Amino acid sequence: MSLQKDDDGFITAAAALSVNDPPPPPPPAESAEPAGPSDASRLLKSSFDVHVTLADHQADPNSPLYSIKTFDELGLSPDLLKGIYGMGFSKPSKIQERALPLLLANPPQNMIGQSQSGTGKTAAFVLTMLSRVDVSLNAVQAICITPTRELARQIMTVVNAMGKFTQVTTEYAIRDHNIGSKITQHIVVGTPGTMSDFIRRRIIDPTKVKVFVLDEADNMLDQNGLGDHTLRVKNEIMKHNKNFQIVLFSATFPDTVRTFASKFAPRANEIRLKAEELSVEGIKQFYMDCKDEDAKFQVLVELYNILTIGSSIIFCKKRENADEIARRMVAQGHQVTSLHGAKDAMERDRTIDDFREGKTKVLITTNVAARGLDILQVNMVINYDMPVDARGQPDWETYLHRVGRTGRFGRTGIAINFVHDKRTWQDMHAMEQALGMNIARIETNDFDEMEETLKKSLKA
Numbered sequence: 001m002s003l004q005k006d007d008d009g010f011i012t013a014a015a016a017l018s019v020n021d022p023p024p025p026p027p028p029a030e031s032a033e034p035a036g037p038s039d040a041s042r043l044l045k046s047s048f049d050v051h052v053t054l055a056d057h058q059a060d061p062n063s064p065l066y067s068i069k070t071f072d073e074l075g076l077s078p079d080l081l082k083g084i085y086g087m088g089f090s091k092p093s094k095i096q097e098r099a100l101p102l103l104l105a106n107p108p109q110n111m112i113g114q115s116q117s118g119t120g121k122t123a124a125f126v127l128t129m130l131s132r133v134d135v136s137l138n139a140v141q142a143i144c145i146t147p148t149r150e151l152a153r154q155i156m157t158v159v160n161a162m163g164k165f166t167q168v169t170t171e172y173a174i175r176d177h178n179i180g181s182k183i184t185q186h187i188v189v190g191t192p193g194t195m196s197d198f199i200r201r202r203i204i205d206p207t208k209v210k211v212f213v214l215d216e217a218d219n220m221l222d223q224n225g226l227g228d229h230t231l232r233v234k235n236e237i238m239k240h241n242k243n244f245q246i247v248l249f250s251a252t253f254p255d256t257v258r259t260f261a262s263k264f265a266p267r268a269n270e271i272r273l274k275a276e277e278l279s280v281e282g283i284k285q286f287y288m289d290c291k292d293e294d295a296k297f298q299v300l301v302e303l304y305n306i307l308t309i310g311s312s313i314i315f316c317k318k319r320e321n322a323d324e325i326a327r328r329m330v331a332q333g334h335q336v337t338s339l340h341g342a343k344d345a346m347e348r349d350r351t352i353d354d355f356r357e358g359k360t361k362v363l364i365t366t367n368v369a370a371r372g373l374d375i376l377q378v379n380m381v382i383n384y385d386m387p388v389d390a391r392g393q394p395d396w397e398t399y400l401h402r403v404g405r406t407g408r409f410g411r412t413g414i415a416i417n418f419v420h421d422k423r424t425w426q427d428m429h430a431m432e433q434a435l436g437m438n439i440a441r442i443e444t445n446d447f448d449e450m451e452e453t454l455k456k457s458l459k460a
C-alpha cells in the first residue's frame, strides 16, 4: 500500500479497501445578513439586500425544504425539541422529515442519506446521536467523523446547541486539541485519522459505541481519500460490538462509492436523489470568459472593485495559488484571508472563526473548504480554478459541494466560474451536462452589465 499526503495534509492510502478487512459561535439561524459591517475595506459593505423567505420555501412541495410534518411528530424527546426550537428551527426540511423516523426507529437500522447542500442533513444525524445516548453511562456512545477540522468544529457547535437541554457530553478527536488520557464523553466528533489514532491508542474505548456517523460520506469512503482511516475506525468498533448503527450522509454519492457504501452500511435504508435534483435552485450559476490564465486575476479584482458583496469564497486548485492570490489582492488594498491544509491548526481555527463572524469577508481556499461549511452570509462562490479530480478529470461532485457553500437553506447566492482556455471550457460544459443545467455567461468587458446581472441574481 502506498501512502501519500493529500492537498490538506491527510495521509491517504492508494491501495484498494475491503469492507471485510477486519467553539466558534453558532451561525445565526434565520438571518442572511452579513454580520458586523466594518469600514476597513471596500469589500466589507454589502449593498445587496438578501431576502430570506424561508417560510415560502418550506411551504413549496417542490422544495427540498418542504415537509408535511412538524418536529413534534418525529419521535424526539422534549429536551431535544427544546434544543431544536431554541435554534430557531420551526419545521423540518424534507430530508429531516424523511430520515428521522427511520434513523430513530428500533431496532436501529443503517442509513445512506442524500440531500442537496444546505438542506439540513447535519441536524438529522446529530439528533440521531443525541437520541441514542444513555446519559447514565459515562462512555463514548456515538462517533462522528468528517473530512476536515473546520467541519468537526461546526458539527460540534450543532451537537452542543441541539443537546443544550440534555445531559449529553461531547469531545473532539481533531489534531492539536488537548484531551486527557481517556475520553469518556458520550459523543466524539472528529477527523478520521485522529479518530482512528485515538481508538488504536485506547484513548477512546469503542465497545459502547451505538452510532457511527460519516458526514460527507462519499468523501470519507473514497478509496483514494480518507477511506482507509474510516474503515479502520469501523473495524475497531466492530471488533467489540456487532450491533451499532451506521449513518452515512452526503449531498453526492457517485456510483463508484455507492456500491462500496452499501457494503459498508449493510441493509441500509436509502434516501437518494436523481442527478437532475442535485442543483440548488437558489444558486445562480455563471461563467466569465477570461483571456488567459493571467487575465483571471484582473477579472477577479474588477469583480471585487465593482461589487460590494456580503461574504464570498474563492476556490483555487492548490494551496500555493490560494496564498498567491491572497497576497496579490492584499497588495491591491483588499482584505482577504487564505485557508488551506498547510496552515497550522490554530491559524485555521482563527481564519474560519473570523470569516464566520464576518470579521473577514473573502476567503481564498482549496477544496479543504469545498464541503459542508455552513456560513449563511456567503452569497458568492468563485471557482477561480474549475474543480478537477486526481486524474485531472472534471469533478462535478466537488463542483456541487463548492457552489453549495452559498444558497444555504433556501437563501440566494451566485456562483461564478472562471474559464480561460479550451480545457476549462470543456470542464465547465462537463459540469452542465452532469447536472443537467445551464451556466450563463457574464460579460467581462462591460462592468455595468456585470454589476446589474449579479445584483439582480442576488435579489431574485
Ligand SMILES: Nc1ncnc2c1ncn2[C@@H]1O[C@H](COP(=O)(O)OP(=O)(O)OP(=O)(O)O)[C@@H](O)[C@H]1O
Residues within 6 Å of the ligand: 027, 029, 088, 089, 090, 091, 092, 093, 096, 115, 116, 117, 118, 119, 120, 121, 122, 123, 250, 251, 371, 372, 373, 374, 376, 404, 408, 409
Ligand atoms: N429545519 C430547519 N429549519 C431552519 N433552518 C434549518 C433547519 N435545518 C437546518 N437548518 C439550517 O440550514 C443550514 C444548512 O444545514 P446543514 O449545514 O445541515 O446542511 P447540509 O445539508 O449538511 O449541507 P452540506 O451538504 O453543504 O453539508 C444550517 O444553517 C442549519 O442551521
